[in-house]
Amino acid sequence: MCGIVGYIGNAQCFPILIKGLHRLEYRGYDSAGVAILNDNNQLNIYKSRGKVEDLEHFCESKDVEGTIGIAHTRWATHGEPNDVNAHPHCSSHGDLALVHNGTIENYNVLKKALIEHGCEFKSETDTEVLVQLIEYIKENNKCTLIEAVTEALEQVVGAYAIAVIDRNTPDTIIAARKSSPLVIGIGDDATYLASDATPIIDYTDKVVYLNDDEIAIIKKGEPLQVINADKEPSNIDIKTLKLSVSQLEKGGYPHFMLKEIYEQVMTLEDCIRGRVYNNSIVLSGVNENSEAFKSAHRIIIVACGTSWHAGLIGKRLIQDIARVPVEVEYASEFRYSNPVITPNDIVIAISQSGETADTLAAISLAKEKGAFVYGVCNVVGSSIARATDSGTYIHVGPEIGVASTKAFTGQVTVLAMLALAIGQLRGTVSTDTLVRTTSAIEMLPALIKETLKLDKDIEKLSRTYTYVHNFLYLGRGYNFPSALEGALKLKEISYIHAEGYPAAEMKHGPIALIDHELPTVVIAPMDDLHDKIISNIRQVKARGGSVIAIVNKGDKTIKSIADFTLEIPAVPECLSPIIASIPLQLLAYHIAVKKGCNVDMPRNLAKSVTVE
Numbered sequence: 386m387c388g389i390v391g392y393i394g395n396a397q398c399f400p401i402l403i404k405g406l407h408r409l410e411y412r413g414y415d416s417a418g419v420a421i422l423n424d425n426n427q428l429n430i431y432k433s434r435g436k437v438e439d440l441e442h443f444c445e446s447k448d449v450e451g452t453i454g455i456a457h458t459r460w461a462t463h464g465e466p467n468d469v470n471a472h473p474h475c476s477s478h479g480d481l482a483l484v485h486n487g488t489i490e491n492y493n494v495l496k497k498a499l500i501e502h503g504c505e506f507k508s509e510t511d512t513e514v515l516v517q518l519i520e521y522i523k524e525n526n527k528c529t530l531i532e533a534v535t536e537a538l539e540q541v542v543g544a545y546a547i548a549v550i551d552r553n554t555p556d557t558i559i560a561a562r563k564s565s566p567l568v569i570g571i572g573d574d575a576t577y578l579a580s581d582a583t584p585i586i587d588y589t590d591k592v593v594y595l596n597d598d599e600i601a602i603i604k605k606g607e608p609l610q611v612i613n614a615d616k617e618p619s620n621i622d623i624k625t626l627k628l629s630v631s632q633l634e635k636g637g638y639p640h641f642m643l644k645e646i647y648e649q650v651m652t653l654e655d656c657i658r659g660r661v662y663n664n665s666i667v668l669s670g671v672n673e674n675s676e677a678f679k680s681a682h683r684i685i686i687v688a689c690g691t692s693w694h695a696g697l698i699g700k701r702l703i704q705d706i707a708r709v710p711v712e713v714e715y716a717s718e719f720r721y722s723n724p725v726i727t728p729n730d731i732v733i734a735i736s737q738s739g740e741t742a743d744t745l746a747a748i749s750l751a752k753e754k755g756a757f758v759y760g761v762c763n764v765v766g767s768s769i770a771r772a773t774d775s776g777t778y779i780h781v782g783p784e785i786g787v788a789s790t791k792a793f794t795g796q797v798t799v800l801a802m803l804a805l806a807i808g809q810l811r812g813t814v815s816t817d818t819l820v821r822t823t824s825a826i827e828m829l830p831a832l833i834k835e836t837l838k839l840d841k842d843i844e845k846l847s848r849t850y851t852y853v854h855n856f857l858y859l860g861r862g863y864n865f866p867s868a869l870e871g872a873l874k875l876k877e878i879s880y881i882h883a884e885g886y887p888a889a890e891m892k893h894g895p896i897a898l899i900d901h902e903l904p905t906v907v908i909a910p911m912d913d914l915h916d917k918i919i920s921n922i923r924q925v926k927a928r929g930g931s932v933i934a935i936v937n938k939g940d941k942t943i944k945s946i947a948d949f950t951l952e953i954p955a956v957p958e959c960l961s962p963i964i965a966s967i968p969l970q971l972l973a974y975h976i977a978v979k980k981g982c983n984v985d986m987p988r989n990l991a992k993s994v995t996v997e
């Protein structure tokens with residue numbers, strides 16, 4: 386969470402910083418701020434509670450001149466979201482400004498010691514401790530900024546991506562990272578830095594991803610220098626970005642979320658491209674590690690949120706198709722559960738952003754215990770993509786809406802291909818299953834296009850449910866995770882309480898909730914458990930509940946019992962969550978829009994959860 390941006394060059398930095406903050410706003414939008422060094426060596430810091438546009442209004446009459454600056458958009462961890470706690474934070478003597486993404490765990494101990502040495506604190510944040518510490522070390526040891534930053538970071542426990550500027554060295558930005566991402570953009574006569582590449586892409590496609598424990602010394606007009614934990618120069622590996630500006634814009638849609646829902650026709654094509662070939666699956670990550678996949682005794686999937694839901698579907702897919710036992714763990718629980726992991730295990734980490742702190746920690750634990758770790762990520766070059774031994778990108782392009790949509794369908798599609806690829810290697814998948822499933826995978830983009838035609842009906846339907854307080858989502862087998870995902874989509878963007886449940890478990894408790902005020906969404910494609918789910922629908926109806934059923938085309942039985950049916954095309958059962966997710970996403974979207982909620986930036990949330 387939190388996004389940081391920096392610029393050093395010959396242009397006015399304010400517009401560049403603000404534009405960058407807008408791109409990073411998905412990471413947090415509790416407050417925003419900038420610190421700019423002008424030609425008179427004045428350090429101007431402006432911050433404001435709320436979104437980046439509030440900061441822009443606040444700065445309208447301010448002096449924002451200057452060609453060196455750092456900026457921040459905040460997702461609050463330490464201290465409430467207000468102007469004082471907003472970043473950048475300034476040192477006591479007013480020379481240094483610092484922005485930070487992460488958490489300093491030992492900030493209390495450090496703060497106490499600094500107060501004893503006479504430092505005065507203005508905010509409740511952990512970040513202010515860091516800037517005060519750097520100033521204290523710099524003055525006390527009479528050392529340079531880079532020496533002070535290096536020493537301060539040695540004293541810090543926690544996660545950080547930081548950028549610091551100093552009035553005394555107005556041609557320099559120092560940046561560093563540990564467990565929070567930081568990308569440096571190399572332009573012709575300017576250098577950029579940001580939490581991800583999106584603020585950089587307008588100016589250059591040449592980037593350097595900072596590694597953990599590295600510190601970058603960015604000097605105006607000089608080549609980038611990076612040092613590692615041993616204070617030795619690091620090798621600077623310049624990568625070329627494959628990202629276009631149009632991917633970061635709404636393209637005529639009112640919200641990124643709606644754009645991303647519609648994009649799924651194209652993103653699944655990109656996800657599948659080159660991977661389904663002559664009714665077989667070609668995944669380079671699997672082929673290059675065939676021995677690990679052949680000999681694995683067990684697969685453990687670790688993920689959070691929507692990615693965890695995709696993991697639950699992945700478990701069914703891999704067990705059904707590749708016949709390997711699979712466990713699915715919340716990364717946040719797994720990392721503290723003292724898990725039994727052996728070198729015969731494969732750990733699959735699923736993450737859209739590739740930056741989720743808990744998933745990263747689960748990966749390090751798995752690696753420590755000798756497991757082979759495979760990543761299923763979206764963001765190319767992200768921390769998880771780099772921390773894993775190998776992996777498969779989902780290639781769905783930047784997902785900006787906080788609610789995950791196209792990443793979910795990309796993750797499930799990759800997991801289906803992964804299950805088939807492992808099944809091919811282990812000889813567990815029949816030709817018939819391969820032909821049927823690969824053909825259906827190739828059909829997915831067209832079937833999603835057809836399913837999106839439900840949009841208008843769902844928009845109408847949403848009017849009935851705008852003021853409902855609770856929702857129940859039910860599904861069975863492959864679609865129990867769809868129920869969880871549908872409920873998560875609704876609650877995160879509309880603030881309506883929603884629970885996902887395995888349909889048959891309803892009678893063990895949740896059935897008590899059912900009355901005419903509680904609508905139930907049932908995901909009920911024609912699968913092996915179709916008759917059973919019809920009984921579950923009857924049980925809801927018998928108690929006065931209303932039912933919205935997601936069914937396959939031509940399902941007359943459910944049509945005659947449910948209040949509303951949304952018809953989706955039939956696919957093999959194992960791929961049905963991909964198609965079923967489309968009406969679930971649209972239903973959540975339209976209800977949230979009708980309620981007047983900010984669907985792209987729901988309250989209290991951030992797209993990328995880089996703190997515990």
Ligand code: M6R
Nearest residue numbers: 690691692736737738741788789
């Ligand atoms: O980037 P990741 O996939 O690791 O993120 C995991 C969750 O934070 C994410 O899926 C979250 O639950 C979304 N807001 C769901 O829409």
